[in-house]
Amino acid sequence: MNRSTLIAEINRKKSFLCVGLDTEISKIPAHLKDTDDPVFEFNKAIIDATRDLCVSYKPNLAFYEALGADGWRSLEKTVAYIGDSHFVIADAKRGDIGNTSRLYAEAFFNRMGADAVTVAPYMGEDSVTPFMGFPDKWVILLALTSNKGSADFQLTQQSDNHEKFFEKVLRRSQVWGSIGNLMYVVGATHPEAFKRVREIVPEHFLLVPGVGAQGGDLASICKYGLNQDCGLLVNSSRGIIYASNGLGFAERAREEAEKLQKEMAGLL
């Protein structure tokens, strides 16, 4: 999906919601566990219930790899089921030497059909750029993550420019791609950082995890995070998909997604 289509979908749906499909077999409602593919059946129900409220889905690879080859197949089926109507993010946090990153890119873009892959910046330019150059496909580079450990390295000060490490990542990586194939992860748990982020990358889309279960707040993010094209994809995973584990889990997921979508419509 290209940038203009993504922006058009955000405006049409009045939503910049991304639903995180962190589907854990132990948390799936009991009545789905006897089906052939409980993970896919769960995802299918969540997708059917939230399709009109969100513009993006984000399966995190760990939850599928935990089930080995069967999990990988559930993921492939899920991405195919979502189809072209939504921006699909393979939250994989990959990154390796050039020829190896290229294979990851082919796996996620060409084989699986995802629109974007999250990539870790530690190994530098030649570990990131192999994910670029696929038409309408995106790198979402980790900048400032939502977890406590983000303070260990991302917030440490650098000698040149006296900038923080995540600022260096934002600054240096901009030239590797464009606003049409590069986004950044900035966690909702750092609302104070969005002002500085927008000084460095005013136009790029930001993928924002950490709303809901991790404690981030939508209005605080939007204060500095929103730009003229919206420029945000805000993810909620557990707060939506595990709103209930009973028979009505999909309806409850829809209610939670709708709360966020309505708040987003007001903020846009």
Next chain:
Amino acid sequence: MNRSTLIAEINRKKSFLCVGLDTEISKIPAHLKDTDDPVFEFNKAIIDATRDLCVSYKPNLAFYEALGADGWRSLEKTVAYIGDSHFVIADAKRGDIGNTSRLYAEAFFNRMGADAVTVAPYMGEDSVTPFMGFPDKWVILLALTSNKGSADFQLTQQSDNHEKFFEKVLRRSQVWGSIGNLMYVVGATHPEAFKRVREIVPEHFLLVPGVGAQGGDLASICKYGLNQDCGLLVNSSRGIIYASNGLGFAERAREEAEKLQKEMAGLL
């Protein structure tokens, strides 16, 4: 595999060789391509030909994920075929928020049976420690990687201590684990860095990629890298497994592995 067993195997075999199973379907000899599982058949032949010459195997996940669920299954079969005799490294370069890293750990350690997973440090302590605490299982943390892009962030200077970023990673992460469950990746393409690395982490094992196709040299690494327990696992992938793509590919792989093993025996 625990540290004392690993050291005993290194001494018994006079080898600290790790064979990288970066098995790419397009590079597999033609006569294997008609089998049910060409990737596994190739790996099986390489393993049979090199088992007595190496102490470790390192499949890189990208090469298997490029084939989707089928690739994942070939990988599971490969790890099972290697068995307990060798130190198996899932070269996955993972790392995510805590509950997600825990799922990756379960996938690689409990489900697949790997001894170690490579982990990227960018997200900090709580993204790394969930991989620890599994008995006799290891984290291999990226410190100084073998690629050109390692200069982009890993070699940049920090304000505190005026240390380089990879030095900070080595220093801070030491307290997260022990010499019994934590190793570091240090690329053979930075031979000059091993002296400094050994000042910070004198006892930890180092996984050293970049010998062979990437240009690293064994003797230069060993000059400062070897410690009283050996302390090195040196990986070669393409230089061994793609020594030939004809009928005799496994014998040629053995010859290349043996060259390295003999050089290692001399250096130990």
